[in-house]
Amino acid sequence: MSNIDPSDRTKGFLKKNLETLPHKKRIEYLNQKLRGIIQYAYKHSTAFKEKMESVGLKPKDIQTIKDLEKIPITKKADLVDLQKKNPPFGGFEGVPISELRRIYISPGPIHEPGEMEYNELGWAQGMYASGFRPGDIVINTFSYHMVPFALHMVDNSLHRIGCIVIPTGVGNTEQQVHILKTFKTTGFCGTPSFLLNIAEKAEEMGLDLKKDLNLQVGFVAAEMLPESLRTKLEEKFGMVIRQTYGTADIGCLGYECLKKNGMHIPDDKIVEIVDPSTGKQLGPGKTGEIVATSFNKVYPLIRFGTGDLSILTETPCPCGRTSPRLIKILGRVDQVTKVRGLFVHPGQVDEVASRYPQIEKYQVVVTRKEDRDEMTFRIELKKDAPRTEALKEEIEKTIRDVVKVRGEVEFLSEGSIPEGAKKIDDQRSWE
Ligand SMILES: [Zn+2]
Known part of the structure; x- marks a missing residue:
């Protein structure tokens, strides 16, 4: 049995001095790190230098996080294109290839330089905040082949904390x-979902998940984690599960603490939430694209556009960490629609529907009538659920609360919304 005292899992920080920095000090710290990486990348990454020159910028023009707005955003598709033109890394690398330890290949394909000494902080901060401690024996079930996540990021981060890793990779559920x-x-x-597979397999093998197994902490990523699934898994195993968010390109961009209060931004990244159409920073409370900057000299991605949507909050977290947090991932930028000047995204539509168990199927349709946007929530109710005017009004109120745009509810008969229909169907024409 593990000799880690359960109460130890709830205490402490991986990097207390950074994680508890007061807001103003944190901004000063990040601005200083930013100036450093901008200078470095301009000198060593040809892709970054070209990007700066394309808009007439010199490193001295970027002094603060606010100045980042001047730099065009680099998207995943840009990485693919530039790598094709200038293989293998498109000029984004900040060191000669001879100084790398590994080269990773992610779907796209995107080639990623793997540094000799892995120093990224974020994933390890997230594991620690989830309750991982030195001496934990951990199965790492992410795929170890080709991509950087399991071998580079997760394995090294577990090692950094002092955990013992069993590199099981994905699959082989019975052996796991x-x-x-x-x-x-x-x-x-x-x-x-893989942890759920393991739970089902173990039950099938006649094991008692709590008595025969000893899982205490789980660090999950790469998929949405519905609260219902989290609760189910936590109860089945008697463990704590926390999720994290990031990309294989730039690493960890957010992690949950035990307070389950959004995802703390790690201290080695700058995360902006921007208007996807202008690239301008939106500040806390507004929905926008997650754009991130890394201080990694081997792979200095500056203003990397993730294509994911979230909202930033700076309200204090009771865990004591002072970093801003991402309030969950709300969907993809390319699924967003603007209605009466406000972004509407599938995550909000799901949020409305999730509050009414009697809803079977739903879809939002956006139309235009007399030069005004109209938003209709088309809803198929479950067989026995009554279609009342009161329910219609209640859902319309929820739409106003969640989406911030007025929308009308329309109840439809069963089968009206086709299988595979778009969640937000934008039927406006602009001729
Ligand atoms: Zn917290």
């Missing part, structure tokens, strides 16, 4: 269960 049992494994890293 044996490994959990044999080593009294205390930690899980992987996708929530």
